[in-house]
Amino acid sequence: xxxxxxxxxxxxxxxxxxxxxxxxxxxxxxxxxxxxxxxxxxxxxxxxxxxxxxxxxxxxxxxxxxxxxxxxxxxxxxxxxxxxxxxxxxxxxxxxxxxxxxxxxxxxxxxxxxxxxxxxxxxxxxxxxxxxxxxxxxxxxxxxxxxxxxxxxxxxxxxxxxxxxxxxxxxxxxxxxxxxxxxxxxxxxxxxxxxxxxxxxxxxxxxxxxxxxxxxxxxxxxxxxxxxxxxxxxxxxxxxxxxxxxxxxxxxxxxxxxxxxxxxxxxxxxxxxxxxxxxxxxxxxxxxxxxxxxxxxxxxxxxxxxxxxxxxxxxxxxxxx
Ligand code: COA
Numbered sequence: 001x002x003x004x005x006x007x008x009x010x011x012x013x014x015x016x017x018x019x020x021x022x023x024x025x026x027x028x029x030x031x032x033x034x035x036x037x038x039x040x041x042x043x044x045x046x047x048x049x050x051x052x053x054x055x056x057x058x059x060x061x062x063x064x065x066x067x068x069x070x071x072x073x074x075x076x077x078x079x080x081x082x083x084x085x086x087x088x089x090x091x092x093x094x095x096x097x098x099x100x101x102x103x104x105x106x107x108x109x110x111x112x113x114x115x116x117x118x119x120x121x122x123x124x125x126x127x128x129x130x131x132x133x134x135x136x137x138x139x140x141x142x143x144x145x146x147x148x149x150x151x152x153x154x155x156x157x158x159x160x161x162x163x164x165x166x167x168x169x170x171x172x173x174x175x176x177x178x179x180x181x182x183x184x185x186x187x188x189x190x191x192x193x194x195x196x197x198x199x200x201x202x203x204x205x206x207x208x209x210x211x212x213x214x215x216x217x218x219x220x221x222x223x224x225x226x227x228x229x230x231x232x233x234x235x236x237x238x239x240x241x242x243x244x245x246x247x248x249x250x251x252x253x254x255x256x257x258x259x260x261x262x263x264x265x266x267x268x269x270x271x272x273x274x275x276x277x278x279x280x281x282x283x284x285x286x287x288x289x290x291x292x293x294x295x296x297x298x299x300x301x302x303x304x305x306x307x308x309x310x311x312x313x314x315x316x317x318x319x320x321x
Pocket of ligand 1: 032153213215216217220308
């Protein structure tokens, strides 16, 4: 049994923060942000608007495109690093909102690679017959774990959610997924406090993203170069057979480096980082949804997804849409 994406959905909070807005908040310029990252604006959740709120909208849109109702769903996986609560998981909260009862529902935390991890797990459920209609969501409110006085991080991230419906199919859809992690890089990118290691620090507002950006950049470019090679070799496929690169959207320079490695012109790369910033686990399903809805990605196209994030984690997926 194969697993195919039959619907996509995306949702961005209404509030927009432009580079000009950030110029008024920290010592930065529109020129610096645009040149170094490609980001022009990002969406930010309003007070009280949560990851699950965004996830629900994206999930409903994906189900609608797939022509499925919530009662068809028999697996819910939400990739997030910014859950609404310690528990229940965001997936369980989403399940309640969709009025779905009884199917497995759980969160996956692999930071910016979270969606690829979730897709891999859902694929295994579908391939083994344990699920026939999975809802796979990447949803984040990264704005909540940013220090808005730190110009080296606050200009980079945004909030949003993307979702896909992954269904059992006779036709091949997902061809392969490749997951990796190496925890030894934690000092380059982390939130230094969490539940077990100092909840008081979380409550005191000290649990914010810390990053050595230029070091992360170098590792990301090299690692993503390797994962696209691994993916092509595994499938005995030539670069030229990829129709669309759907990368994690962290920085246009990282995206361009991977595109060059694949010898893909930027017209074949879905770029949303300019409009969304880095939405972590939401960025790939959001980008996919944009390109499906504007007619670029069509049924039968060969897609390569790749992501890199905190952990470090990294991964890829090759699929026939
Ligand atoms: N505005 C203006 N100047 C800024 C700035 C900002 N928002 N942020 C940093 N700077 C300054 C730095 O202080 C530094 O100044 P200095 O030379 O006087 O010390 C200078 O710009 C260069 O900083 P550097 O970090 O070397 O820049 P960079 O070209 O590497 O770009 C990133 C910084 C963060 C955009 C880039 O490294 C990056 O995208 N890294 C990967 C991030 C990422 O993808 N993280 C998530 C993984 S999913």
